[in-house]
Amino acid sequence: MQIGIFAKTFARSRLEDTLDAIKAHGLSCVQFNMSCAGLSPMPDQIDPGVAEHIRHAMATRGMTMAAISGTFNMIDPDRRSRQEGLRRLGVLASVCPRLDTSVITLCTGTRDPENMWRYHPDNNSPQAWEDLIASMDEALRIAEQNDVMLAFEPEVANVVDSPAKGRRLLDEMQSPRLKVVIDGANLFHAGELPRMHEVLEEAFRLLGEDIVIAHAKDLSHDGEAGREAAGTGVLDYDDYLRLLRASGFDGPLILHSLSESQVPQCVAFLRRKLEHQESAGLC
Template sequence: MQLGIFAKTFATTGALPVLRAVADGGYTAAQFNMACLGLPSMPDSIELGAARSVAEASGEAGVSIAAVSGTYNMIHPDRTVRIQGLARLEVLAASCADMGTRLITLCTGTRDAEDQWRWHPDNASEAAWSDLRTEMEAAIAIAERFDIELGIEPELANVLSSARAARRLLDEMNSTRLRIVLDPANLFEVADSAERHRLIDEAVGLLAGEIGLAHAKDRHADGSFAAAGKGVVDFPHFIGRLKAAGFDGPLITHGLTEAEAPGVGAFLRTVLEESERA
C-alpha cells in the first residue's frame, strides 16, 4: 500500500510547496484539496494553469495524487444548494486529468442544513435515500463524461451511515464509477474491542471489491477523533484485513496536525511493514 496524507494538513499554499511538505513528512501520496491552491475546496472555476501545476508538482515532489476532495452535502434540504454543489463537482471533474488524478471523494450528506458532517434524524428516511440516489445518478453521469471515479465513504453522520448502507447504494447504482473510501474510525463512535473488530471485518467483507482508497484516522475511547496510532483503532487488524482482501491502494491519513505528520507516518509505515512480514 502507498502511504499518503491529506495535503490540506500542511499550512503552506501552492501545489509544489504543499507536495514538498507531504514528501518531507515521509509520505508518497496525497489527497489533494483545491484549498491548497488558495481556492475554495469546491471552486466555481479552475484555471488550466492551476490544475496543471498540481500534476507538475506531483512529478517534481515524487508524490502521487491519490484523489481530490470534492465534498458537498449531497442531500442538503435546500435543493438549490445541491444544484450548486453538483455544478462545482463538474468543474472539479473537468480538471482531474490535468491534475493527474482519477478519483474525487464525495460526502453523501445529511439533512442538517448547517454542517455536512452532523447527523440528522431525517437521514434515515426514504426521502433522503431517494435524494441521494438522484444526486448520485447525476454525479455518475459527470464521472462518465470525464472518465473519473467517485469515492463514497461510510460515515456515521451521513446518509451512508454504515457499510451495509454503502453496499446497498453500490448495488442500486450498479456503476463501476463508484468506489469506496474506507476509514475504520468512521464505522463506530464508542465500541469495545470486539465490536470494533467486527465492524471492520463486516465493512471489508461487504465492500472489498470496490475499495479504492483507505483512510487512517483514529478515535479516543470517549469517541472523539485522534491522529492514527493515538486512539483505540487496531490498525494492524484493519490493514491486515485490507491486505487479505486484496487491497493494495493508497492509505491516506488525516485528522492530524502538521506537527504530528512525521510521527503518524512513522507509525503507519511500521504497521505496513509488519503486515508485509506477516
C-alpha cells in the same frame, strides 16, 4: 500499500511549499484539496492553467494524486445547494485529466443544513435516501462524461452510515464508476466499540472489492466519526490493516485528522505496522 496524506495537513501560502513539506516526511502520495492551490475546495471555476501548474508541481517532485476531495452535501435540505454542489463537482471533474488523477472523493451528506458531517435524525428517512440516489445519479453522469471514478465514505453521521448502506448504494447504482473510501474510525455507532472486530469484518465483507482508498486516522469513542491521529486512539490497526490486505487492497493509505507536528509519529506508526505484517507473512 503506499502511505499518503491529506495535502491540506500542511498550511503553506504556496503550493510548492506545501508539496515540499510533504516530501520532507518521505511521502509522495496525497489526497489533494483545491484549497492547497489558493482556491475554494469546490471552486466555482478552475482555470486550466492552474490545473496544469498543480500537475507540473507534483510531477517535478515525483508525487502522485491518489484522489481529489470533491465533498459537498449530497442530501442538503436545500435543493438549490445540492444542485450547486453538483455543478461544482462537474467543474472539478473536468480538470481531473489535467491534474493526472481519476478519483474524486464524496460525502454522501446529512439533513443538517450547516455541517455535512453532522448527524441529523432525518438522515434515516426514505426521502433522504431518494435525494441521495438522485444526486448520485447526476454525479455518476458527470463521472462518465469526464472519465473519472467517484468514491464515497461510509460515516456514522451521514446518510450512508454503515457498510450495509454502502453496499445498498453500490447495488442500487450499479455503476463501475462508483467506489468506496474506507475509514475504520468512521464505522462505530454508539455502543459498538466492544464489537470492533465484527464491525470491521462486516465492512470488508460487504465493501472490500470496491475499496480504492483507505484512510488512516483513529477514534477515542464510538457514536461519531473519529477525529484522532492514527495510533493515538483505540482502533485496532493490526486488524484493520490485516483486513485491508485480505480484501486485496494495495492502494493508497491516506493519513488525516492530524496536525503537522504529529506527522512524523503517525508515518512511523503506519510503517511499523505494515512492516510487521510483511515480516509475519500477512501480506
